[in-house]
Amino acid sequence: MLEPAAPIPDVLLPLRAKVAALAGRDPEAFRQALAIEYAPGAGIGWHRDRPQCEIVAGVSLGSSCPFRFRRRRDEGFERATLRPAPRSAYLLTGPSRETWEHSIPPVEVLRYSVTFRTFRDAQV
Numbered sequence: 001m002l003e004p005a006a007p008i009p010d011v012l013l014p015l016r017a018k019v020a021a022l023a024g025r026d027p028e029a030f031r032q033a034l035a036i037e038y039a040p041g042a043g044i045g046w047h048r049d050r051p052q053c054e055i056v057a058g059v060s061l062g063s064s065c066p067f068r069f070r071r072r073r074d075e076g077f078e079r080a081t082l083r084p085a086p087r088s089a090y091l092l093t094g095p096s097r098e099t100w101e102h103s104i105p106p107v108e109v110l111r112y113s114v115t116f117r118t119f120r121d122a123q124v
């Protein structure tokens with residue numbers, strides 16, 4: 001049985017307000033917050049975020065790292081790499097959200113991310 005998660009901690013609300021302004025959405029639309037610690041050697045494998053999510057807004061903290069993207073083409077993968085600066089934010093919307101997969105190879109220096117997500121179904 002699913003139960004509602006705890007509310008987003010107050011300490012994250014100013015950050016949520018900033019990414020919401022970047023996305024042009026109400027802060028309350030970002031109903032999930034996820035903080036990830038990447039210790040040296042930790043990364044995240046290729047994936048697209050779950051289809052129930054709509055906008056993914058991320059804040060990159062600590063070290064910079066390659067943020068890799070790929071999408072399948074007839075002849076193989078088309079690839080792109082961003083390098084989000086520490087204390088910068090990014091939005092995954094449109095094709096970067098729906099079509100491209102993303103991953104982060106094992107980091108060399110400690111990094112954190114805080115991601116906020118809106119949901120397609122407001123009831124989720």
Ligand SMILES: O=C(O)CCC(=O)C(=O)O
Pocket residue numbers: 034036044049058059060102104112113115
């Ligand atoms: O650490 C990041 O900036 C991305 C994290 C990520 O891809 C995710 O939480 O789905």
Ligand SMILES: [Fe+2]
Pocket residue numbers: 047048049102
């Ligand atoms: Fe992701």
